[in-house]
Amino acid sequence: MKKIIAFFIIILGFASSSCEPDDICDPTTPTTPRMLIKFYDISNPSVQKNVTNLKVIGEGMSEGVVLNPSAVDDTKYLANGNNILLPLKTDADIVKYKFILNYGNKNPLLVNTDNLEFHYTRENLYVSRACGYKTIFTLDPTKQFILTDNTPADELWMQYVIVAQNNITYENETIIKIFF
Amino acid sequence: MRQLLKYSFSICFLLSLLFVQAQEKTTTTTVEQGVKITEQKSTAPTKKTPEKKLDSTKTEPPKPKMDRYGLIVGVDINKVARSFYDSNYKGIAFTGDYRFSKKNYLYAELGSESITVEDPLLTTTTKGSYLKFGLNRNLYTNWLDMENLITIGVRGGFSTFNEELKNYRIYNPNPYFGPSELIDSGVTHNGLTASWAEVSAGINVKVFNNVYVGFSLQVKALITNSEPTDFENLYIPGFNRTYDGNFGAGFNYTIAYFIPIYKKKVVPVEVKKVSKAPTNGAVKTVPRQ
Numbered sequence: 001m002k003k004i005i006a007f008f009i010i011i012l013g014f015a016s017s018s019c020e021p022d023d024i025c026d027p028t029t030p031t032t033p034r035m036l037i038k039f040y041d042i043s044n045p046s047v048q049k050n051v052t053n054l055k056v057i058g059e060g061m062s063e064g065v066v067l068n069p070s071a072v073d074d075t076k077y078l079a080n081g082n083n084i085l086l087p088l089k090t091d092a093d094i095v096k097y098k099f100i101l102n103y104g105n106k107n108p109l110l111v112n113t114d115n116l117e118f119h120y121t122r123e124n125l126y127v128s129r130a131c132g133y134k135t136i137f138t139l140d141p142t143k144q145f146i147l148t149d150n151t152p153a154d155e156l157w158m159q160y161v162i163v164a165q166n167n168i169t170y171e172n173e174t175i176i177k178i179f180f
Numbered sequence: 181m182r183q184l185l186k187y188s189f190s191i192c193f194l195l196s197l198l199f200v201q202a203q204e205k206t207t208t209t210t211v212e213q214g215v216k217i218t219e220q221k222s223t224a225p226t227k228k229t230p231e232k233k234l235d236s237t238k239t240e241p242p243k244p245k246m247d248r249y250g251l252i253v254g255v256d257i258n259k260v261a262r263s264f265y266d267s268n269y270k271g272i273a274f275t276g277d278y279r280f281s282k283k284n285y286l287y288a289e290l291g292s293e294s295i296t297v298e299d300p301l302l303t304t305t306t307k308g309s310y311l312k313f314g315l316n317r318n319l320y321t322n323w324l325d326m327e328n329l330i331t332i333g334v335r336g337g338f339s340t341f342n343e344e345l346k347n348y349r350i351y352n353p354n355p356y357f358g359p360s361e362l363i364d365s366g367v368t369h370n371g372l373t374a375s376w377a378e379v380s381a382g383i384n385v386k387v388f389n390n391v392y393v394g395f396s397l398q399v400k401a402l403i404t405n406s407e408p409t410d411f412e413n414l415y416i417p418g419f420n421r422t423y424d425g426n427f428g429a430g431f432n433y434t435i436a437y438f439i440p441i442y443k444k445k446v447v448p449v450e451v452k453k454v455s456k457a458p459t460n461g462a463v464k465t466v467p468r469q
Contacts, residue, residue, distance in 0.1 A: 066356075
């Protein structure tokens with residue numbers, strides 16, 4: 001009987017000595033966050049307003065940010081809701097985006113491009129063995145963003161931009177409010 | 181059915197003993213039942229030590245068997261071999277078994293390890309040493325002059341170490357601007373400690389004069405763990421890698437030398453109980469198990 005017990009412990013030990021839990025970073029674990037931007041109606045500031053075919057392209061990138069992951073082909077770059085999530089650079093303290101409203105509209109007078117530039121500081125924090133490190137951001141309090149019109153100028157479609165929160169740690173906290 | 185089960189387990193033990201491969205033929209057969217006893221009796225005189233030859237060499241009622249008590253000192257070859265083939269690992273461990281009663285041993289292990297762990301998102305180097313202390317119990321009934329051990333044991337372990345984060349990557353689930361770069365970091369966390377408890381099962385077999393070869397497997401559970409600020413202990417020397425759940429497993433393969441210190445006569449109290457229960461090998465009757 002003792003032989004059997006000892007034998008089983010040995011076999012169990014052999015089996016478990018090479019065991020390694022499959023460490024996968026749980027998608028619900030908060031890691032490096034994107035910046036949440038919400039859109040509001042300028043004539044009714046507490047009411048959210050949907051954008052039409054908004055495309056956002058980062059500086060130096062050829063493709064837009066995927067704002068609508070469930071769509072297919074080029075429509076995945078277009079947003080038609082009242083909020084978007086924009087990724088920030090983890091290796092630089094500045095990020096520039098082109099916000100193109102009514103992208104692809106047949107009437108070129110309706111297509112309007114504005115440029116937004118964000119300045120921030122970064123901090124790397126340890127999450128876990130599987131997730132490694134994440135970066136959280138804090139908008140620079142003296143120079144949070146710079147809003148400029150596109151060249152050639154087509155007027156700013158964003159009439160008012162305000163920072164709701166400086167700390168960018170989670171993706172469900174509104175950072176920027178844009179009124180148009 | 182019971183006999184069949186017994187034989188099958190004995191055969192499995194036999195196969196696991198083959199790991200050692202230096203056994204003489206006569207000793208491997210002791211694992212099986214009484215059928216082979218006559219074969220042993222004829223070879224027994226050649227295995228007896230000089231002291232025993234002073235007793236009469238004619239067959240007669242049980243000769244007093246002497247148990248040798250001493251210290252078995254060994255080195256963990258598994259760690260030494262790994263130091264050669266694994267460029268990320270350097271380690272060694274020394275083990276000691278001190279027999280203080282017929283079936284119980286005091287166990288101690290002292291080791292030091294230096295390992296570089298390369299995870300997909302992090303690379304860390306851990307260097308440290310550890311000490312384990314505990315008890316082993318020999319479950320095996322040795323016949324004649326054999327001194328083999330099948331042990332189960334419990335021990336506590338303690339380790340001090342330092343951990344250095346070599347480099348890491350930022351985990352970005354939305355890499356719009358491209359994949360994250362490797363960031364170098366030389367941050368070292370010193371003075372880390374951890375302690376744990378483990379249970380082990382093992383075999384230690386005497387292959388020839390006083391030289392033992394054995395292996396053991398351990399299952400461990402962490403008790404204390406000093407976490408560095410803004411990081412965690414990814415590897416603890418002596419414990420193996422740490423995961424959520426605080427459990428670990430380990431494996432030792434040792435080559436050891438037995439240093440005899442004194443001998444104790446085995447008191448043949450069990451002679452009267454022969455008819456009822458199986459006894460140790462001092463009584464040369466067919467044990468009924």
